[in-house]
Amino acid sequence: MQLPAPRGPLTALLFERLACPPHEFGPPPVPSRTPALEDEDLQLALFACYELHYRGFAEVDEEWEWEPSLLAVRGALERRFEDGLARSVPRPVPTFSASIRRALAELTAAATGPDLSGFLQHEADLAQFREFVAHRSIYHLKEADPHTWAIPRLHGGPKAALVEIQADEYGGGHAGRMHSELFRTTMRRLGMDDSYGAYLDRVPAITLAVSNAMSLFGLHRRHLGALLGHLTAFEMTSSIPNRRYSMGLRRLGGDEEARRFYDEHVQADAVHEQIAAHDMCGGFVRQYPARAGDVLYGTACALTLERLFAEHVMDNWRRGASSLREAGLTVGSR
Numbered sequence: 001m002q003l004p005a006p007r008g009p010l011t012a013l014l015f016e017r018l019a020c021p022p023h024e025f026g027p028p029p030v031p032s033r034t035p036a037l038e039d040e041d042l043q044l045a046l047f048a049c050y051e052l053h054y055r056g057f058a059e060v061d062e063e064w065e066w067e068p069s070l071l072a073v074r075g076a077l078e079r080r081f082e083d084g085l086a087r088s089v090p091r092p093v094p095t096f097s098a099s100i101r102r103a104l105a106e107l108t109a110a111a112t113g114p115d116l117s118g119f120l121q122h123e124a125d126l127a128q129f130r131e132f133v134a135h136r137s138i139y140h141l142k143e144a145d146p147h148t149w150a151i152p153r154l155h156g157g158p159k160a161a162l163v164e165i166q167a168d169e170y171g172g173g174h175a176g177r178m179h180s181e182l183f184r185t186t187m188r189r190l191g192m193d194d195s196y197g198a199y200l201d202r203v204p205a206i207t208l209a210v211s212n213a214m215s216l217f218g219l220h221r222r223h224l225g226a227l228l229g230h231l232t233a234f235e236m237t238s239s240i241p242n243r244r245y246s247m248g249l250r251r252l253g254g255d256e257e258a259r260r261f262y263d264e265h266v267q268a269d270a271v272h273e274q275i276a277a278h279d280m281c282g283g284f285v286r287q288y289p290a291r292a293g294d295v296l297y298g299t300a301c302a303l304t305l306e307r308l309f310a311e312h313v314m315d316n317w318r319r320g321a322s323s324l325r326e327a328g329l330t331v332g333s334r
């Protein structure tokens, strides 16, 4: 993947530096006053910093990954992101009389937001479905990777449970069955570019924030509980929407191969839901009772970001506008 186009002074400076050999970064520009979850410049900068821990960028030296001065800059950006999340996501209070499984079920059942999956099932046109796929490609092309950071940090039952889920995500030893590969097939069948990061320039701050939250929770051991809660939110809330995405794609002429990614998740996530909530989160909270609140916070973050994403997409579609950024658009706006 190539470095994307900058979206403001922060990413302009960051990408200029990253294209050079690693060196002392120095102070970043003064932070903008835009709310963190809507700040294009902040979210893209964080996304790029995190990407150095995944597959990186073609023109960026691998040594940048652990350059202390860049990590210090990333730390400052993360504090803004964490503050933004804290302002948008009320921290659920764990009730110790209820099991964590029950608390997770109540939290996910209470989630609100526009009916994006219903719209995709019944009303979206092909261009809108492709837009949806472009947004999702930011995560689905590295599907499961952020949650894999939790594996070496866990032990016993919760570790075994997470590995069981991740083994399915990674295709159980078959490259062609990896969920990221199934998604690439969906993209190709829709006539889209399936290369890693192809739509990075087109997606707005909220789509990047959805991915950045996973990387934030994944890369910091102090957020281990939140990472598990985040994954569990995905597993508990995705069976029904995935069935709707598949039905919408069939309505729009998508064949079985195009729909396999979604069909796979209808089945897999119903099973994963039990493993995630009961074996993984339940086991983790038995090991670390004081971290029940972290688990629920991670779930709440995932649900809130998903709602904000759906609001962004549906608000634009209702106005007859695109939910993506114009290609090549640079500073500030969507």
Ligand SMILES: [Fe+2]
Residues within 6 Å of the ligand: 143, 169, 179, 265
């Ligand atoms: Fe998956």
